Amino acid sequence: MKTSQTEILGDLYNLLLNPATRDWERAQLRVAKTAIDDGAHFDDQIAKLEALLRPLALRDNLTPDVTDFYLKITDDPLAGSSFDLSIHYEQDGPHQARAIFAGGCFWCMVEPFETRPGIISVISGYTGGHMENPTYEQVVGGYTGHVEAVEIIFDTQIWSYKELVELYWQLTDPTDAFGQMADRGDSYRPVIFVANEEQHQIAEQSKRDLAESGRYKHPIVTAIEPATTFWPAENFHQQFYQKNPRRYKKLKRSRQQFLAFQRMQTKWRRGWKIWGKD
Structure with missing residues (x-):
């Protein structure tokens, strides 16, 4: 129309x-x-x-x-087709819960979660700052203290919070406290925002397990912080991977190549350790 x-x-x-x-x-x-x-x-x-x-x-x-x-x-x-944000403001129904993750630009954090069965909604937004109703320009300008993040509403009969945290680790570089890949600055730092003590304990244990796994040469620096108000981002940013498929594919490919190289380095490092013992 x-x-x-x-x-x-x-x-x-x-x-x-x-x-x-x-x-x-x-x-x-x-x-x-x-x-x-x-x-x-x-x-x-x-x-x-x-x-x-x-x-x-x-x-x-x-x-x-x-x-x-x-x-x-x-x-x-x-x-x-403006993105329907009504579910963000509604109370969670039976077998529903929320997880909030920051892992660099939120454009690349939606599709890996949203396309999986049992994920009810993924909303791009801003959280962890000190200003109400921040705009994208204010956040990336570093004026508000917010980070770009995604709010995931999921079916607890299909997903556990622990499984979501484990998927989150696969999508980010947990050794980089100053951004993610090409996204630099405080608004892109990796953070797990926990809503309650149960989520806090799960996230902390998962972070310890990751640190002890030997997957990374450097310390795990992803922060775990209490969830604060989550402000949905402008309509343009919602489901960016659907609205801008060509640009998203380039961003996703670059991100995947970086993470794949990082995993390959881990394999090389483990291989050298084993070889050195022989």
Whole structure:
């Protein structure tokens, strides 16, 4: 269904006020809105605006909310399907529980969990900081103390919390306290956020087991912290692997290659130890 003029004008107004909108983006949006308010042809102005935004949109270089707006004015089917966050605000039903993990950019943390049976929902968001309703720009700018994380709602009849923690270890580098792979900075540090004492004990024991396994040459530095408010991220970031499959595949491949090389180093190290004993 095509978006109405009233809705697009409302979006333009909100984006002009949005602190996350870049100055260049705001300038283009303001020109379009001013022209429409002065009586210029609506479709012509939106077409001009689309043409100006297109180069950055094709390079995935617009800010998240402007990206959603671009998808809307180009009548992209993804624009009409805002991510349903209602389950995040609901109480967990029978046989449901939540796990919150931070492991670098949340774009790469959704698909490995969401595509498995028994995972009810995976939401990208921000947690562990000191500001309410943080935006993506504020978080990556290091202004809020938050990390990018995923909230996983799972069926406890199919998954145990321990199994989720074990899967989490396979997706991250637990020896890197300053980010993950190419994602550097405090907002990308690896953290397991525990909701209660049971989760805390499971996570701590799993971390000890990993440290004693000999899989890593360096210490396990992934933090285990109490869960605080989890703020869902903007719609653009939800299910990124579905919205931007080509870009996601490149990110996933790079991440997998790094982790595979790390595992290969472990095998070499163990092999040398065995050889040295002979």
